[in-house]
Amino acid sequence: MNVRCNKNILIVDDDSMARKLAEFVLTKDGYNVMSVDSGEACIECLKKDSNIDLVLLDIEMPELNGIETLERIRSEKTIADTRVIFLTANDFSKFEEDSKRLGVLDFISKPLFGPEILERIKKVFAKEQVCDKETVLVIDDDRMNLKFAEHMLSSVYHVVTAQSYREALDYLSKELPSMVLLDVHMPDMDGFELLTEIRKIKSCEDLPVIFLTADSDRETEVRVFREGGLDYIQKPFVPEVVLERIKRILSLRKLQVSLESEVERRTAELEESKRKHEILSLQVVKTLASAIDAKDRYTNGHSSRVAKYSKEIALRAGKPIEYQNEIYFVALLHDIGKIGVPDNILNKNSKLTDEEYETIKQHPSIGVEILRNITEMPNIEIGAHYHHERFDGKGYPEGLNGYDIPEIARIIAVAxxxxxxxxxxxxxxxLPQEAVRKEIVNGRGHQFDPGFADIMLKMIDEDVRYELRDDGLNM
Ligand SMILES: [Fe+2]
Structure with a gap:
């Protein structure tokens, strides 16, 4: 059987056993394999040998690790386009961000063993189209038909032939052609049964298949399409028709693949830009929160801590992650109205006069005014507006009662x-922790929503060293 093309793979791993195992598995599968034990050696090797088709790069290596190695590769003009698959014995997800940034094609978990790895490598090569000519696999039990097909197609395509279902499945388990021409009538296993087996190979799930048949009845024609064939070609072959049909299906296929990869690329770009916007928004909001806290020299870090406690209460109340993230944002800005309260009142050491207290009570309304311009996040002002409302209706500025107070504000009020x-x-x-606890108990159902007060009490009871304020919650 013809082998499609020889591919050169470079394995980079500091672990000699892992290198040996990978060499063994890949050489056995027909690849040309080289291996080195460090990132530096990998870069050197790539510079010397321009024929390396793929690098399997271990992430965890001493000195230059896989990510640093790939950053160097991408920065060197002559080797920047190198195809790379990362190898790791750990969880992939923590490297996902770097991998996207550095254009890594896939991840493979170590040790390198089993058919899944070969499938992934095969897919990478198929996607990147390492060979110039596209490969067509022709499956037919009639040797003459195979010879004829080979003669007819080989000027345009790289033709691989298989005379039995065993040969065909063996080839497809290792290689991924661009298309299959499949004879309907064969001994042992007919074309339709064989297609079912082919579809069981993961990389062949979408492989385009054209059936070859001498039948001209409607039943066969219907079955060809029902069983997942893209087209059928009548025997005896008319070379021009065969070539045109293959060409048409392959160009449609190419269009589909390039559309899919364009969608993938655009989606990744959008996700990255969304992520950057989220980080930027959080940074801006945190900076604002620090500005608020800086005004009141005794409450340094207050906004961040209230955001942290509010998120924890939401989590314990079973709220989804989106809600938890939203309340974190909202709570960071709950006291933004204090920007409009004079410093001498905010930082006063002695008791406030009635007039000064009234001025402080303005801060929820001032907060609403400030946040009104953030139209993209309509709930952002809820915390600032209602965090001094009380469950018994005796709060301010609106004097709302019980569950009329927005839930987010009821949580922030306790925090x-x-x-x-x-x-x-x-x-x-x-205050000592016991006194704080007592105040929350006393305020339960009066100042605070009883459900959220209970959650806060549980958090206090679990905080045996009274260190929630310092590092009890890592966020
Ligand atoms: Fe406040």
């Missing part, structure tokens, strides 16, 4: 009070 009591203020030291 805000907990932080106010457990932190040092301009007029007093931090």
């Amino acid at each position: 805000d009070s907990y932080d106010a009591m457990s932190s040092r203020r301009s007029y007093r030291a931090a």
Whole structure:
């Protein structure tokens, strides 16, 4: 049987056993294999040998690791286009971001063993179309038909022939042609049964197949399409018809593949840009929160802590991750209205006058005004607006009652009070944990939503060292 083309693979791994195993598996499958034990040696090898088709690069290596090695490869003009698959014995997901950035084609878990690895390598080569000519596999039990097909197609395509279902399946388990011409009538296993077996090979799930048949009845014609054939060619062959049909199907296929990869590329670009926007928004909001906290010298970090506690309460209340992330944002800005309160009132050491207290009570309304311009996140002002509302209706600025207060604000209200009591203020030291707990118990159903107060109490009870404020929650 013809082998489609010889591909050169470079294995880069500091582990000699892993290298040997990979060499054994890949050489056995017909690849030309070289191996080196470090990132430096890999770069050197690539510079010397321009015929390396694929590098299997271990991520975890001493000195230059896989990611650093690939960054160097991408920065060197002559070898920047090298195809790379990452190897790792660990969880892939933590390397996903770097891999996207560096154009890694796939991940393979170590040790390199089993058919799945060969499938992935095969797919990479098929996708990248390493060979100039496209390969057509012709399966027919009649040797004369095979000879004729080979003669007819070989000026345009690289032709591989198989005379039995065993030969065909053996070839397809190792290689991925561009198309299959499949005889309907064969001994042992007919063309339709063989196609079912071919589809079981993962990389051949979408492989285009044209049936070859001497039958001209309608039943065969219908069955060809029903069983997943893209077309059929009547025997005896008319060379021009065969070539045109193959050409048409392959160009459609190419269009489909390039559309798919374009969609993949665009989706990845959009996801990356969305991720960057999210990071930017979070950074801007955190910076704003720090600006708010900087105004009040005794409550440094208050906004971040309230955001942290609010997110934890939401998590424990069974809210989805999107809700948890939203409340984190909203809570970071709950006190933004304090920007409009004079510093001498915010930082006053002695008791506030009634007038000063009224000025402080303006901060929820000022917050709403400031946040009104952020139209892309309509809920952003909810925390600022309602975090001083009370469950019993005695809060401000609107005096809302019970469940009329937006849920996000009911959560932030508990988190805000907990932080106010457990932190040092301009007029007093931090309260002991037992006193804080008592205040939350007393406020349950009065100042606070009882359900969220209960969650806060559980968090307090679990915090045996009273360190929630410092590093109890890592976010
Ligand atoms: Fe406040």
